[in-house]
């Protein structure tokens with residue numbers, strides 16, 4: 237990851253680069269930022285810059301053997317640790333999940349814990365950084381740096397480290413072997429033990445700036461329009477990965493698609509009993525799922541309008557969705573699109589404010605009955 241590929245965060249980049257140029261490289265960092273802020277991306281760019289064979293004034297070269305190895309997450313002096321679940325009774329170490337880790341980071345270093353849980357197919361299992369894993373880190377650090385430069389340990393989500401594991405790493409974080417650098421990448425400092433916190437240099441990473449977010453999204457998906465990019469940013473709480481996931485669809489999208497078409501059919505039939513049941517079932521699936529469903533619904537409705545004006549040419553939909561949208565589009569028009577969008581937006585805001593999901597959805601359904609008939 238080169239700095240130039242990290243979205244926005246110019247102030248942080250400048251600060252990190254300046255600290256390297258002034259030879260103020262701390263041996264223990266804490267990159268603190270929300271999911272999607274790019275804290276892991278920044279950690280990777282920082283490591284790549286320090287390991288690069290021919291760095292420029294403000295970035296790694298991106299092409300030297302070291303850069304290529306960092307990019308593939310296969311550099312022998314770059315170690316990772318992250319939460320996982322134990323596969324066997326004696327406990328596992330994070331290396332056993334390295335293929336999944338590489339795949340997730342290669343897809344996007346902006347992924348969040350939910351995505352990681354799915355990638356591990358961990359379901360309800362508890363993810364942890366175990367004591368055995370801490371021992372494993374200590375073992376790796378006994379080896380000399382292969383390429384003689386720095387040696388790095390990136391610990392993603394240290395807040396999920398067992399206290400015993402934290403205590404085990406305490407001394408080495410305080411006094412690491414020469415040229416060994418720890419980078420803790422965390423969302424919250426609450427569950428990190430104070431003794432570790434006090435030994436790290438904390439870099440607070442804010443959410444990606446609105447302008448940078450929207451531009452990056454439009455650059456990655458050239459047919460996304462500005463207003464669509466802006467609403468995706470808000471819906472996903474400025475989580476870039478969430479916005480990309482949404483645009484790229486996937487299995488979840490099929491589920492939302494069938495829920496949406498089912499919902500709209502019930503609204504069209506004005507079947508309030510069925511809509512009450514629907515609201516109740518959605519409520520049980522949890523707040524985040526409802527929010528995603530609403531984002532999905534809003535997008536479908538907008539795509540119908542796009543479809544109406546362009547003969548379907550610009551619709552970003554799967555085949556199944558497009559077939560549904562073609563039939564459904566006749567109910568969406570210039571008279572009701574604004575009202576529908578406003579109501580879905582309002583429902584999303586209400587769910588975010590923790591208003592009872594079942595009521596919000598049922599209320600929205602009743603409004604939709606009227607709106608799609610206008």
Ligand SMILES: [Zn+2]
Pocket residue numbers: 287288289290291296297298299300301302303
């Ligand atoms: Zn390089």
